[in-house]
Amino acid sequence: MITGRFFAAGADRRIAITIFILLAVAVIVPLLNLAISPASAFHIPSYMVALTGKYLCYALLALSLDLVWGYCGILSLGHGAFFALGGYAMGMYLMRQIGSRGVYGNPILPDFMVFLNYKELPWFWYGFDHFWFAGLMVLAVPGLLAFIFGWFAFRSRVTGVYLSIITQAMTYALLLAFFRNDMGFGGNNGLTDFKDILGFSVQADATRSALFAASAVMLALAVFVTWAIVGSKYGKLLMAVRDAESRTRFLGWRAENVKLFAFTVSAVMGGIAGALYVPQVGIINPGEFEPSNSIEVVIWAAVGGRGTIIGPIIGALLVNAGKSWFTGALPELWLFALGGLFVAVTLLLPKGIIGMWDDWRGNARALRAASLAEEARTAVGVASATSKPARSPARNPGEWSWSDPEPQAAE
Amino acid sequence: MSKSNTILYLDGVSVSFDGFRAINNLSLVLDRGEMRAIIGPNGAGKTTMMDIVTGKTRPDDGEVFFDGEVDLTSHDEAEIAMMGIGRKFQKPTVFESHSIEENLMLALKGPRSIFPALFHRKSAAEARRIDDIIGVIRLGDKRREVAANLSHGQKQWLEIGMLLAQDPKLLLVDEPVAGMTDAETEETARLLKEIARDHSVIVVEHDMRFVRELGVKVTCLHEGSVLSEGTLDFVSADERVVEVYLGR
Numbered sequence: 001m002i003t004g005r006f007f008a009a010g011a012d013r014r015i016a017i018t019i020f021i022l023l024a025v026a027v028i029v030p031l032l033n034l035a036i037s038p039a040s041a042f043h044i045p046s047y048m049v050a051l052t053g054k055y056l057c058y059a060l061l062a063l064s065l066d067l068v069w070g071y072c073g074i075l076s077l078g079h080g081a082f083f084a085l086g087g088y089a090m091g092m093y094l095m096r097q098i099g100s101r102g103v104y105g106n107p108i109l110p111d112f113m114v115f116l117n118y119k120e121l122p123w124f125w126y127g128f129d130h131f132w133f134a135g136l137m138v139l140a141v142p143g144l145l146a147f148i149f150g151w152f153a154f155r156s157r158v159t160g161v162y163l164s165i166i167t168q169a170m171t172y173a174l175l176l177a178f179f180r181n182d183m184g185f186g187g188n189n190g191l192t193d194f195k196d197i198l199g200f201s202v203q204a205d206a207t208r209s210a211l212f213a214a215s216a217v218m219l220a221l222a223v224f225v226t227w228a229i230v231g232s233k234y235g236k237l238l239m240a241v242r243d244a245e246s247r248t249r250f251l252g253w254r255a256e257n258v259k260l261f262a263f264t265v266s267a268v269m270g271g272i273a274g275a276l277y278v279p280q281v282g283i284i285n286p287g288e289f290e291p292s293n294s295i296e297v298v299i300w301a302a303v304g305g306r307g308t309i310i311g312p313i314i315g316a317l318l319v320n321a322g323k324s325w326f327t328g329a330l331p332e333l334w335l336f337a338l339g340g341l342f343v344a345v346t347l348l349l350p351k352g353i354i355g356m357w358d359d360w361r362g363n364a365r366a367l368r369a370a371s372l373a374e375e376a377r378t379a380v381g382v383a384s385a386t387s388k389p390a391r392s393p394a395r396n397p398g399e400w401s402w403s404d405p406e407p408q409a410a411e
Numbered sequence: 412m413s414k415s416n417t418i419l420y421l422d423g424v425s426v427s428f429d430g431f432r433a434i435n436n437l438s439l440v441l442d443r444g445e446m447r448a449i450i451g452p453n454g455a456g457k458t459t460m461m462d463i464v465t466g467k468t469r470p471d472d473g474e475v476f477f478d479g480e481v482d483l484t485s486h487d488e489a490e491i492a493m494m495g496i497g498r499k500f501q502k503p504t505v506f507e508s509h510s511i512e513e514n515l516m517l518a519l520k521g522p523r524s525i526f527p528a529l530f531h532r533k534s535a536a537e538a539r540r541i542d543d544i545i546g547v548i549r550l551g552d553k554r555r556e557v558a559a560n561l562s563h564g565q566k567q568w569l570e571i572g573m574l575l576a577q578d579p580k581l582l583l584v585d586e587p588v589a590g591m592t593d594a595e596t597e598e599t600a601r602l603l604k605e606i607a608r609d610h611s612v613i614v615v616e617h618d619m620r621f622v623r624e625l626g627v628k629v630t631c632l633h634e635g636s637v638l639s640e641g642t643l644d645f646v647s648a649d650e651r652v653v654e655v656y657l658g659r
């Protein structure tokens with residue numbers, strides 16, 4: 001059934017195309033960087049690979065927000081926290097890979113611990129010398145935090161603005177905690193000076209290309225997973241909770257569990273984004289917990305169009321490309337531009353770029369169908385022109401095609 | 412009074428909102444398989460009574476029992492719904508961005524946990540059940556249309572259809588014919604009578620023609636308690652009932 005839906009037309013085809021593009025990019029960009037000589041016009045310089053790799057991580061984070069905000073109405077203003085926690089888990093692995101190559105040459109303790117007079121490795125750093133363990137923590141730590149947070153918040157039926165505020169408070173609390181030197185995460189300097197990942201130098205072009213490819217593939221996978229989730233009966237339920245939460249309760253559904261599942265999955269996706277981001281930028285510090293970071297994610301999703309899967313990805317890529325250009329050309333104006341963009345999108349494009357595109361396409365198609373019907377009528381000269389009325393475009397990616405075997409109802 | 416043969420048993424129930432007694436020492440008993448019409452002026456507490464039964468509002472005082480033995484005051488909305496109490500809201504509440512089929516699918520009786528829903532595939536039996544219901548509520552030509560595009564009366568019917576899909580033991584139906592034409596009202600009365608053949612039903616309605624059509628025992632609420640109870644003729648001849656209706 002899933003595969004049938006996957007190759008279907010409309011919104012589902014858009015998902016398939018996106019996944020295809022991401023997978024193609026995962027192959028082509030590394031090739032153009034590594035196999036083409038720098039003199040060629042087709043060569044992609046390494047800094048571009050690293051930059052776009054970073055954008056792809058942001059896009060994954062925006063997609064994770066879309067699952068809860070777009071499909072369940074949970075406006076999280078703390079998604080940056082899950083990103084940062086995933087990043088820290090990866091950063092801890094990278095720190096331990098440095099080994100005795102640090103400034104102080106301590107084979108076990110990272111430099112900042114030697115500097116802060118740690119005598120031994122804190123217990124929560126155990127295991128991070130193994131990649132598989134760090135990988136597990138990348139998923140588990142954000143997931144567990146979201147689960148515990150959501151358990152209390154959704155059970156006590158905190159919704160709307162109040163929920164947004166406490167998500168913001170959560171990331172702020174973590175910001176303050178991670179700034180402290182005695183937390184054991186490097187204080188305000190964070191974790192940096194990484195050397196290797198899985199035995200390959202993080203500076204090497206080939207490693208950067210591999211990380212880029214990993215980000216693109218992971219984003220493609222996340223698009224697929226999100227699409228499968230929102231297309232399932234659970235996905236319908238998720239949107240039902242968004243639109244009429246109390247109605248779902250009177251039907252016997254536990255709205256708090258519905259939200260909790262999406263929130264946890266979303267946090268895990270955010271954590272993966274952070275883990276891919278850190279080796280590409282070479283540093284993770286408490287600044288990633290800044291509340292303003294989480295708000296920026298909301299802006300990406302809003303600009304692209306929430307509840308569309310593709311929209312937040314496009315939003316993240318466009319806004320960040322804009323940011324890179326702006327901070328180069330007019331750095332002091334960036335925040336004003338971002339704020340202005342958010343206001344403009346909220347007022348002029350409440351459904352974001354993709355939402356507007358769909359509306360426009362829907363209207364265009366309806367107009368075309370209407371004019372076709374008109375032509376048919378004048379041409380044949382009978383009033384009973386049987387033109388098929390235009391169907392509005394699928395609003396939700398992965399429309400629920402649960403009655404596939406039976407014939408289409410006569411339209 | 413014995414609870415044993417009742418589907419719903421309320422005794423001495425009171426609830427206040429900021430000092431205002433919306434329900435005041437209310438006692439009401441519904442036998443298994445019975446259909447009851449509840450009338451009463453605006454603000455009489457009819458909807459609040461349903462809120463109490465379905466777990467939305469906790470009573471300050473009194474007993475609320477379902478099926479003769481389950482104390483409803485110690486359960487929440489989802490648990491109560493799973494026990495077999497379904498509800499249609501006064502303001503029709505359907506999932507606007509979902510199609511009619513999808514609305515019914517989410518209401519259909521079955522497991523209510525996350526993972527089965529995630530991997531759910533519609534069975535042939537479910538498809539048949541949904542087709543049946545769509546036929547009953549006469550929305551066959553709109554099955555793939557989103558609920559937001561339905562008229563007020565059609566939304567009422569969809570919500571009744573969702574109730575059917577839930578297949579509860581007890582149905583609480585709040586003002587089902589508001590916004591319906593006369594023909595639709597008659598149709599709804601016919602439908603509810605049919606449902607009442609194998610379900611217990613409480614219907615709240617202002618439309619007296621509709622209540623007469625139902626032809627069942629009537630309870631008139633006023634200021635949170637029972638004012639009068641009996642046949643419609645008996646209740647509408649009751650001086651106190653005449654007074655509260657004319658007094659406004």
Ligand SMILES: Nc1ncnc2c1ncn2[C@@H]1O[C@H](COP(=O)(O)OP(=O)(O)OP(=O)(O)O)[C@@H](O)[C@H]1O
Nearest residue numbers: 428429433451452453454455456457458459460501
């Ligand atoms: N959650 C609430 N908070 C405060 N007051 C409430 C609440 N719910 C109901 N009330 C009040 O309780 C009284 C009873 O309301 P209820 O909705 O039960 O009346 P009703 O009989 O259903 O009236 P109507 O025919 O207008 O639907 C009203 O005065 C209403 O304002």
Ligand SMILES: [Mg+2]
Nearest residue numbers: 457458459501
């Ligand atoms: Mg009411």
